[in-house]
Amino acid sequence: xxxxDRTRERIIRQxxxxxxxxxxxxxxMQEIMAATKLEKGGIYRHFPSKQQLAxxxxxxxxxxxxxxRRHDLDRDENSVDKLKHFIANFVxxxxxxxxxxxxxxxxTDSDDGNIVLRTRARKALQDWQSFLGSIIANGIRKGExxxxxxxxxxxxxIIASLEGAIMIGxxxxxxxxxxxxxxxxxxxxxxxxxxxx
Amino acid sequence: xxxxDRTRERIIRQxxxxxxxxxxxxxxMQEIMAATKLEKGGIYRHFPSKQQLAxxxxxxxxxxxxxxRRHDLDRDENSVDKLKHFIANFVxxxxxxxxxxxxxxxxTDSDDGNIVLRTRARKALQDWQSFLGSIIANGIRKGExxxxxxxxxxxxxIIASLEGAIMIGxxxxxxxxxxxxxxxxxxxxxxxxxxxx
Numbered sequence: 001x002x003x004x005d006r007t008r009e010r011i012i013r014q015x016x017x018x019x020x021x022x023x024x025x026x027x028x029m030q031e032i033m034a035a036t037k038l039e040k041g042g043i044y045r046h047f048p049s050k051q052q053l054a055x056x057x058x059x060x061x062x063x064x065x066x067x068x069r070r071h072d073l074d075r076d077e078n079s080v081d082k083l084k085h086f087i088a089n090f091v092x093x094x095x096x097x098x099x100x101x102x103x104x105x106x107x108t109d110s111d112d113g114n115i116v117l118r119t120r121a122r123k124a125l126q127d128w129q130s131f132l133g134s135i136i137a138n139g140i141r142k143g144e145x146x147x148x149x150x151x152x153x154x155x156x157x158i159i160a161s162l163e164g165a166i167m168i169g170x171x172x173x174x175x176x177x178x179x180x181x182x183x184x185x186x187x188x189x190x191x192x193x194x195x196x197x
Numbered sequence: 198x199x200x201x202d203r204t205r206e207r208i209i210r211q212x213x214x215x216x217x218x219x220x221x222x223x224x225x226m227q228e229i230m231a232a233t234k235l236e237k238g239g240i241y242r243h244f245p246s247k248q249q250l251a252x253x254x255x256x257x258x259x260x261x262x263x264x265x266r267r268h269d270l271d272r273d274e275n276s277v278d279k280l281k282h283f284i285a286n287f288v289x290x291x292x293x294x295x296x297x298x299x300x301x302x303x304x305t306d307s308d309d310g311n312i313v314l315r316t317r318a319r320k321a322l323q324d325w326q327s328f329l330g331s332i333i334a335n336g337i338r339k340g341e342x343x344x345x346x347x348x349x350x351x352x353x354x355i356i357a358s359l360e361g362a363i364m365i366g367x368x369x370x371x372x373x374x375x376x377x378x379x380x381x382x383x384x385x386x387x388x389x390x391x392x393x394x
Contacts, residue, residue: 021309026222099309104364108305111367112218112296122368153377160361160378167301167360168353170308171319180350181357188385 008046011036016057020099023109024054024117051116058117061102062124064095070131079139080194083132083158087185090162091178100170103128104163129155146195154193161185205243208233213254217296220306221251221314248313255314258299259321261292267328276336277391280329280355284382287359288375297367300325301360326352343392351390358382 001009014036018027029040029050036043047053069089076082099105103124110117132155139145165181198206211233215224226237226247233240244250266286273279296302300321307314329352336342362378 023220023222023306025220026310100305105305107364107368108297108302109220113223118368125365125368153380156362156365156374156377157358157381160365160374161354161358162361163364164357164359164361165353167304168322168357171304171315171322177353177357180353183350184354184385187389188381192384 004046007042011038011043011046011053012056012060015053016061016097017099019054019057020061020097020102020105022099023105024051024114025109027054051114055116055120058102058106058120058124061095061097061099062120064097065102066095066124066127068093068095079135079142079144080189082135083139083189083193084186086132086135087158087162087182091175091182101163101166104166125159128159132158144195145193149193157188158185201243204239208235208240208243208250209253209257212250213258213294214296216251216254217258217294217299217302219296220302221248221311222306224251248311252313252317255299255303255317255321258292258294258296259317261294262299263292263321263324265290265292276332276339276341277386279332280336280386280390281383283329283332284355284359284379288372288379298360298363301363322356325356329355341392342390346390354385355382 015027015032018031018035022031027050029043032043032050032053033040043053047056069086071089071093073082073085073089076085095102103121106117106121107125110121129152133151136145136149136151136154140147140149140151161181161184162178165177168177169175212224212229215228215232219228224247226240229240229247229250230237240250244253266283268286268290270279270282270286273282292299300318303314303318304322307318326349330348333342333346333348333351337344337346337348358378358381359375362374365374366372
């Protein structure tokens with residue numbers, strides 16, 4: 001990797017916690033300069049705008065969260081076990097970027113304006129929905145998941161329960177709401193989703 | 198009401214949509230002045246700080262959302278019906294302040310800083326939890342809700358599912374995710390919460 005590319009990646013990595021914690025408007029150029037130890041010109045040499053940097057910082061933060069949540073999922077053969085494992089990862093593991101879920105933060109931050117960030121958040125959401133959707137579709141095909149399960153609905157119910165629980169948990173500074181969501185979803189998966197033999 | 202009080206209330210009412218849509222940092226004094234058609238001095242005559250105005254704007258927006266969601270709940274005698282009615286209100290009715298759920302917005306906006314707003318959001322969440330909690334406790338007492346239902350957990354599961362669904366729905370500009378949450382919660386309330394005779 002060239003030196004310029006390394007600097008570019010370092011800027012993204014160092015700006016990501018700022019954007020994830022303080023939001024787009026709350027992250028001033030001053031603070032980005034302090035976080036990256038670069039002058040304004042040094043930052044703009046690598047990014048045409050603050051918005052472009054924020055977009056790449058989001059992608060980085062999302063990638064980190066995504067990897068943590070998908071950790072070791074390949075070890076599960078059964079689709080319902082894989083969904084439960086994903087949920088457990090979500091509760092137990094965090095991406096390396098502090099400030100809570102980048103999707104929740106960026107979605108609420110950008111849903112009334114910032115179209116560049118909104119597009120990234122939407123893409124992240126779609127990627128998440130199709131990841132869960134394909135586990136569910138696979139499970140139905142393999143006879144592990146009941147055929148009356150609606151793929152898009154189940155994916156949204158899992159995502160909404162977990163993201164909403166993050167919101168509550170971060171306000172209360174407690175992991176309890178996430179455990180409530182996990183227990184609820186696990187019971188639901190066992191009683192209404194898993195195919196009984 | 199005195200003229201000063203009327204002006205004060207008007208400022209809150211006119212600033213609330215701005216804060217709810219653009220967040221605390223995203224709402225500049227310039228924009229607050231434009232929204233209220235007042236000079237900076239005219240605003241600071243009524244509020245000691247932007248933070249204080251934002252806090253009261255949150256309370257106002259939350260009150261509006263809260264009233265919409267609790268609309269006509271008294272007509273339900275049965276506690277499970279009351280919970281289902283609350284969920285239906287959440288899906289169908291909006292407070293008068295545009296920009297999505299004030300709690301979700303303010304929680305994600307303030308969870309890494311702004312202690313004044315964070316305290317308000319936390320109070321709103323607690324109020325919501327205890328409102329649902331008391332419906333559930335009443336239902337258990339009256340034999341309408343199963344005695345093995347955990348009050349705090351069920352309240353959090355309802356709140357998390359709905360708030361997470363708002364996040365998805367606002368990104369997708371669709372009411373579908375909220376309907377997924379409603380259908381999921383209604384089925385859950387009928388199959389695992391309502392006391393069977």
